[in-house]
Amino acid sequence: MNVVFLGPPGAGKGTQSVMVAEYFEMGYISTGNIMRSALKSGSELGNLAKSYIEKGELVPDSLVIKLIKEVLTLNPVENGYVLDGFPRTIAQAEALDNMGMVVNKVIFLDASEDTILARMSGRRVCEACGKSYHLISKPAKVDGICDKCGGTLIKRTDDNLETIVERLKEYHKKTEPLRQFYLNKKMLNFINGDGTIDDIQGKVIKAIKEGI
């Protein structure tokens, strides 16, 4: 089974999708995390993606599609993948189809603009492993330190108001059309992400279990 998480930035896709991958023992792929590690390491991909990410724009399809092909080939899994943040455009979704990857469920996690802004401004991520925290709703046990790996928690450079506004614009223009795309394919599960992490997780797991 393969599950795609879709929705506006800041709706909680990262948090929910990691929990789902653990729960169902599936592989987890976040294109955002991969880009951020590439950025940090100064690799070719990182250098190509940098200006887009910092402006809040989507990285060009050709680059992301090449990347996801590599990642899927290099990391075969038994129970399928949870894809967090891919596909984000119709072209990416079509590329996934062409790779022969069957998407069984699409979890569309939406949230109000107030929730999105509050989540992104309080978000902190582990510099080392990419795990995501929130100052209020999901604090680390020790302030500033990752529970999982002991890495330092930082604010993402694209989590400032100006870039957030750009990311939302990109989302409405390029990613939101995927909602109709997957609705037509009868794969879409719409979930309101305005509640608590545990409440939403319950709804997400239920949606995935139904129809397996």
Ligand code: ADP
């Ligand atoms: P969020 O969902 O919070 O916006 P992500 O961590 O998933 O953030 O992605 C961060 C940035 O990485 C995006 O703003 C975009 O520039 C780039 N990115 C991630 N996934 C994709 C994708 N599938 N296509 C194009 N760009 C992507």
Ligand code: ZN
């Ligand atoms: Zn960590």
